[in-house]
Structure formats: structure tokens, C-alpha cells
């Protein structure tokens with residue numbers, strides 16, 4: 001009985017220490033430059049705790065102290081910064097026609113990137129596995145040329161953002177028990193209950209998978225246009241359409257992590273048949289292919305060329321071509337209505353228009369979309385919400401995917417390596 005209580009007390013002391021360390025590390029990683037007193041203020045931790053934990057992080061090589069910051073009239077403060085080469089993370093953005101894989105250092109500075117485009121619209125999970133595994137090997141080799149020979153041994157993990165719903169994203173792929181693996185449901189690209197155990201096995205690194213809209217939202221919330229906003233929505237408009245919803249500072253997931261499938265909510269009783277099989281989905285009106293089809297009629301031979309064709313559409317729009325004007329007017333009207341549904345449902349303070357097509361729309365037509373959104377919103381939440389451009393642009397998805405292993409490192413510390421690949425060179429791994 002007493003042993004049990006003692007055990008629980010020990011466990012809870014450990015939990016509190018881990019939570020405090022996570023608070024401090026999150027602050028230091030996101031602030032880039034800080035100092036002990038600022039860290040104490042930002043986290044609510046006592047100056048003594050901060051001093052002790054900064055000491056531990058310095059010993060682990062995660063942060064470095066050095067340089068003085070003159071505070072107005074007060075004592076000069078020692079700057080605490082994250083050591084960029086303490087660890088690395090890799091993020092992969094699996095789009096519908098391309099896979100972008102990038103490696104970052106611990107300050108989330110991009111070191112190298114690989115991009116593969118596919119003519120085929122439906123990339124098979126096997127193809128994705130092969131491309132990501134090959135890209136990771138190339139990225140590690142390239143990063144070691146720039147940052148020294150220790151990069152591969154210091155990778156915290158690989159995060160992958162995929163289209164579709166990811167059930168149990170919190171469980172690592174290849175975690176051993178197939179009943180606990182994250183499962184990807186992406187009908188629109190033809191993936192039905194797919195797991196990525198094969199990729200985990202090939203990578204031999206911790207692997208984390210989540211929906212691409214959610215990883216983008218995480219990137220915008222940490223480093224971009226949704227930073228510091230407790231109630232924000234990041235909408236991703238590409239060929240597909242999705243959203244990530246932040247309420248009370250946390251990503252809203254729903255009961256099995258499918259929340260945010262805004263692209264498949266309906267704005268019409270009939271309308272075209274969506275890739276999900278239903279009619280009237282937002283995606284089938286405001287996705288890039290849908291808008292291009294409204295402009296010049298459906299043209300399957302142009303599948304895979306949406307980005308160039310959107311540029312042609314915008315050029316025609318600016319030249320005053322009648323069909324282009326009509327297509328863009330319809331897009332503004334429908335996107336405004338679709339966004340107003342988010343405004344009325346979630347009362348966000350900010351909506352970030354992201355995704356490759358969303359970013360182009362925002363660049364060209366943000367005030368028009370805002371007007372259209374406000375016109376369909378209830379007056380009070382409509383007045384309060386700001387509609388803004390993404391700050392990270394296209395790079396947000398891979399960056400967001402790379403925040404998955406980073407977040408895990410913040411919350412749980414160094415990962416257990418799935419193999420003895422580090423030759424004992426690296427401190428901190430169990």
C-alpha cells in the first residue's frame with residue numbers, strides 16, 4: 001500500500017519534471033533567443049527551476065549559454081540559445097502529385113530538400129515509401145556534408161503529412177503492434193486503411209504520420225501566421241481542400257482525429273460529384289481542378305498541370321477574359337460562403353488562407369474573399385475575424401510534418417533508437 005503510494009508519488013514527481021522541462025524547452029525552441037529571467041516569466045517556472053533545467057539542457061548539448069544582453073538599466077543577462085546541431089528532424093509532405101522531403105536542424109532551419117513530382121495522380125503507398133526512404137538517405141548524406149558526420153545519428157524522427165484522415169496519429173508507425181499502428185484513410189488518393197509500417201522498417205527511425213492540413217496548422221501556429229492565436233483556423237486550398245482548427249490553443253481532432261475535413265462539408269444540395277463520392281462538397285467547388293474546370297471545361301489531359309494552369313487562369317483574369325472573370329467571381333463567392341461557415345461554427349480570431357492555390361488566391365484576391373466571407377457570416381463573429389495570408393507558403397506542410405518529431409522530443413525527451421546505429425557517439429539516446 002505504502003509502496004504503491006510512494007511509487008505513484010515518484011511517478012508524479014517525474015511527470016511534473018517532464019512537463020516543466022517541456023514548457024521550458026518549448027519556450028526556448030520557439031523564442032530562438034531567450035534568457036533565464038525571460039524564460040521564467042514566459043513559462044511561469046521559478047527562476048531556480050529554470051536555472052537547474054537550463055543547466056541540464058546545456059549538459060545535454062541542447063542549448064548553449066553565451067553572450068550578454070544589456071537590459072535597460074538592469075544587470076546584463078546571459079543569452080540562452082538552442083544549439084542547432086544538437087539534433088535534426090525530417091519532414092515529408094505527401095501531396096496528391098508530389099512528395100517533398102526536407103531536413104531541418106533543431107532551430108528548424110532547412111538544411112536540404114528533395115522533391116519528386118508524379119505524372120500519375122494516385123501515388124501508391126509503396127511508391128510513397130520508396131520515395132521517402134530514398135529521399136531521407138540522400139538528405140542525410142547531403143546534410144552530413146554541410147554539418148559534419150554526426151547528422152544521421154542525431155535525427156529525432158521523420159514526420160509525414162498525408163492527404164486524408166489519420167487515425168491514431170499519436171502512435172508511431174512501426175511501433176510493433178499492428179492493432180495500434182496509425183491508419184491512413186485517404187479515399188481521394190485511393191488509400192484505404194493504409195499503414196506505413198513498411199516505411200518505418202525501411203527508415204529505421206521513429207516515424208510519425210498526421211494529416212497534412214493538421215501538420216500545416218501546427219507549422220503556422222508555431223512559426224507562421226497563426227502564432228500566438230488561441231482560436232485560429234488554417235484552411236488549405238490546393239486541389240484538395242482541408243482545414244486545421246485551433247481552439248483554446250490546441251488542435252481540435254474530434255473522436256478519431258478526422259475533425260477539420262472542411263473540404264467535404266457541403267455548400268450545395270446538388271453540385272458536381274466530389275472525389276469522396278458525395279455531391280456539393282466545398283472541395284468540388286473551390287479546389288484548383290474545380291475552378292479550372294469552371295473556366296475552360298473539364299480537361300483530364302491537364303491532370304497534374306494544375307499549378308501552371310492556375311497561372312494561365314490568373315493571367316486571363318487580369319487580361320479581363322470573360323470566362324476567367326466569371327470563374328474567379330464564382331470562386332470568391334463560394335469560398336466566402338465556405339469560410340463563413342467556419343466563422344459561424346468556431347468563432348475564430350484569425351483564419352489563415354494557405355495551400356498552394358489558397359496562397360495564390362490570397363495574393364491576388366484577399367480583400368474580395370474577406371468581403372464575401374463577412375457578408376455571409378453572422379455580424380459579430382464576422383466583424384471580429386481576420387483573414388490573412390499564410391506566412392510560410394508552400395513550405396508549411398513539410399515543416400509542419402517535421403514538427404511532429406520535434407513536438408515529441410519536447411514532450412518526451414530523446415527517443416529510444418530502434419537500432420544501435422549511433423556507435424555510442426551521441427549523448428542522450430536510450
Ligand SMILES: [Zn+2]
Nearest residue numbers: 264274276281
Ligand atoms: Zn467530398
